Amino acid sequence: MEAVEQYYEEVELPSGGVFYSNIPDKLHLRPMTGYEQDILTTERLVKSGKALDMVLSNCLKEKIDLNELLVVDHAYLLFKLREISYGEIYPVKIKCPDCGKENEVEINLAEALSNVKEPDILSEPFEVELPSKGKAVCVFPRVKHIREVEKLSKTKGVEALPNFVERNTTALLSQLITELYLPYVKDELPKQEKIRRMFAKDIAYLRKFINTKGAVFKPEFSFACEFCGHEGMMDIPIQANFFFPDVE
Ligand SMILES: [Zn+2]
Structure with missing residues (x-):
């Protein structure tokens, strides 16, 4: 287990941890492994909604009660886990809200993760x-x-x-x-x-x-349609490849 120690990354929560008594203000995440991938493909766990909790708990160094996390910190940890596990580029297919054509977009998660406001x-x-x-x-x-x-x-x-x-x-x-x-x-x-x-x-x-x-964490990106030129901020969608990227 010790070898994995060096892969933990310190994560500063959007809330700064000021509202918690039993959760440290800084947490440590490590990248997902095959074991966590198995959890995410276990239909029983996915259906019960427990899969993500298990994955996040596994990858966190600190043993915390996830239910006590602020929603904003929880969402931030999930996006951070994606970034730590597969890198900051998240390719998605986005339907333009204006012309309806499908765009292939590369979202920069590091940029999205910096879009945080303190409470x-x-x-x-x-x-x-x-x-x-x-x-x-x-x-x-x-x-x-x-x-x-x-x-x-x-x-x-x-x-x-x-x-x-x-x-x-x-x-x-x-x-x-x-x-x-x-x-x-x-x-x-x-x-x-x-x-x-x-x-x-x-x-x-x-x-x-x-x-x-x-605290505010808005997982958004700036969308520009390559077909009609429509521009605007959009929520980052969580698609199937969020935790299962196609490695090219
Ligand atoms: Zn368009």
Whole structure:
């Protein structure tokens, strides 16, 4: 095992680790081996959504509870693992949103991984004043919150990660809000009910607050269509070759 020691790379988390008590602020990742590839091809593990967790746990030097990681740190670790294992170039096929033609693009993961913003808020829980003069006391999204929401929806595994927060706002908010006061809703109602009755404006504000005031890691790249010239930032898609590249 000692020989593998030198292949660990230090990873600084987007959050800087400031919200953790049981997770060090710097972690160490090593490249995937054949053993991890086997895990990713074991259908039973992939279907149950456990494969990626096992792979990430294996490749991390520190034994941590992945469920306690912030979603942003978790996503960062997965992209970092891809970079460490196969290098920074990630070739993908992207359908142009404008002309619909398929482009072959080489995404530079090192560039994407540098697109990180440190958190503005440094302690939890934090209070957010809403546009309606209501107040929400919240924490930032962790993997365990996503898992709770996953139980209610059908999305699982890798493809769920980067855009998950966008697609399941209210279900996720009920995981993140610890206390809620709304001037337009009876205060004795259960939290779940209050969240359901929140004004859309308050929800949008809170969502934006949570998405921007914590650490931010946006796996994006700048797309330029070679057929029609369309340009814009796009989310980096996680395609089959993310963890199984065709080595040329
Ligand atoms: Zn195009």
